[in-house]
Amino acid sequence: MPRPPKLTAEDITRTALRLGDREGAEAMTMRRIAAELDCDPMSLYRHYTNREALLDAVADAALAAVGEPDADEPWAERLTGLLTAVRDAALRHPGVTAHIAARPPLGPQGRRIAAALIGTLADTGLPPADVVRTTQTLIAYLAASLAMSVHAGTRDARWEQVRTVFDELPGGMPGQELNIVGSTDQFGYGLRLLIDGIRARSAGPRV
Amino acid sequence: MPRPPKLTAEDITRTALRLGDREGAEAMTMRRIAAELDCDPMSLYRHYTNREALLDAVADAALAAVGEPDADEPWAERLTGLLTAVRDAALRHPGVTAHIAARPPLGPQGRRIAAALIGTLADTGLPPADVVRTTQTLIAYLAASLAMSVHAGTRDARWEQVRTVFDELPGGMPGQELNIVGSTDQFGYGLRLLIDGIRARSAGPRV
DNA sequence: TCAGATGAATCTACACCGTAGACATTCGGG
DNA sequence: CCCGAATGTCTACGGTGTAGATTCATCTGA
Incomplete structure (x- = not known):
């Protein structure tokens, strides 16, 4: 083993993460990250084959703060807590x-x-074959909610335009309170929807 | 009105869409699109302020093929059909x-x-305040499913790794058949889950 | 008929990007 | 002592989005 590395893969992800938090996603270029670490941009390629691979690692590292769910709670609470x-x-x-x-x-x-x-x-009583599919569904929903949150600010105006459609519907109640795109409230609503669906399926599977 | 434009915004989106279909997303650079239209790259900026804005328009145009739902069907079928x-x-x-x-x-x-x-x-009988929230949830889920589909090929291997977790669980049944990430089957499953959730909520709202 | 206005299309140029490929450096093991 | 080998560095290339100035074709009013 020649020359002990002065730069670990974890150093890189940690620094990149901090940089991204401080200056935004588009600041996480190879050159900027390297500058932050005070090393040559090309050095990063010793630890990650791509910029893509590096960002994957950074994204993964950002989830380190997520703890394990409490095994004593009922599954629905554990699910909401985890997500x-x-x-x-x-x-x-x-x-x-x-x-x-x-x-x-x-x-x-x-x-x-x-x-x-x-x-x-x-623990839901869901048919075993459906557990993995449900996992994917939940992850998909979570991912999508995050995507909504990211662009919420720039797009709320256009969503507002969509929402007025509802007000003009026969029987629709105009003047509804605003539903903020990507909000925590909005996330929780969809999550409850999904959990109700799981509950309905695990009780008596339909179709 | 001087000099009638030889290039319309729709020309651009149509050409860009075709180009993207033929050569992939990363081929849709301003220069390549302009080359396809046989015009200067900078001309595109007369019609779209950003590359971002241009791509937004292209993405929207790709949905032109989606028809209106058949008003005679029950809402669940209309929903699945539309999505x-x-x-x-x-x-x-x-x-x-x-x-x-x-x-x-x-x-x-x-x-x-x-x-x-x-x-x-x-038409679901959902409380009016929830209609827009559900819309956002469904759009979010759809978006997420598409995201899974995009990277399905490259990531199935790692998903396989995740799936083995289930096999090792007490009471889990190993040798489960493969669930292909981003597949139509997977999409349909989550959709049914959501519809069941809607049904449960519209019948008797819980919480 | 012709100057001027007006906006579309173009040209040039800049700063920046990811990264291939050759090179230098520094260590442990024989 | 030297050699193999992995790490860090340097240079350079082809590409990107787009700002700013400029050309050009057309319509208008005199």
């Missing part, structure tokens, strides 16, 4: 939120969380 | 699928589809 924790962790690092949304991390953290999800869903 | 149509339209243009997934289009087509969704959900 909320992931959402919070992702939003706490705005620089990588978009990346997490676009391609849910499957690094060590991602796999750990997926395992926890599967473990929780195993 | 499936959007999914098909998006997948038929692989060059923009990722973009559609990342930021659901809110151009004319997107708004038309959102309106159709709202119209359908208005």
Whole structure:
């Protein structure tokens, strides 16, 4: 083993994550990250084959704060707790939120969380064949909610335009209160929807 | 009005869409699109302020093929039909699928589809305040499914790794058949889950 | 008929990006 | 002592989005 590395893969992800938090996603270029580490841009390629691979690792690292669910709670609470924790962790690092949304991390953290999800869903009484599918569905929903949050600010106006459609519907009640796109409230609503669906399916599977 | 424009905004989106279908998403650079139209790259900026804005328009245009739902069907069928149509339209243009997934289009087509969704959900018996929230949830889920489809090929291996977690669970049945990430089957499953959730909520709202 | 206005299309140029490929450096083991 | 080998560095290339100035074709009013 020649020349002990002065730069570990973890150093890189940690620094990149901080940089992304501080200056936004588009600041996480190879050159900027290297500058932050005070090393040559090309050195990063010793640890990650691509910029893509590096960002995957950074996104995964951002989920390290997500803890294990409490095994004593009923599955629905565990599920909400877990998914909320992931959402919070992702939003706490705005620089990588978009990346997490676009391609849910499957690094060590991602796999750990997926395992926890599967473990929780195993207690729902859902047919075994459906557990993994449900996991994917939940991850997909979570990812999408994050994507909505990322662009919420820029797009709320256009959503408002969509929402007026409802007001003009026969029987629709105009003057409804605003539903903020990507809000925590909105996330929780969809989650309850999904959990109700799981409950309905696990009780008596339909179709 | 001096000098009639030889280049319309729609020309651009149509050409860019074709180019993206033929050569992939990363081929849709300003220069390549301009080359395809046989004009100067900078000319595109007369019609779209950004590359971003241009791609938004292209993504929206890709949804033009989605038809209006049949008002005679029950709402659940209308919903599945509509969402499936959007999914098909998006997948038929692989060059923009990722973009559609990342930021659901809110151009004319997107708004038309959102309106159709709202119209359908208005018949569910769902509390009025929840209709728009459910719309957002469904769009989020659809977007997420598309995102999964995009990267399915590259990531199935790692998903396989996740799936083995389930096999090792006490009471888990190893040797389960493979669930292909982003497949139509997977999409349909989550959709049924959501519809069951809607049904449960519209019957007797819980919480 | 012709100057001028007006906006579309173009040209040039800049700063920046990811990264291939050759090179230098620094260590442990024989 | 030297050699193999992995790490860090340097240079350079082809590409990107797009700002700013400029050309050009057309319509208008005199």
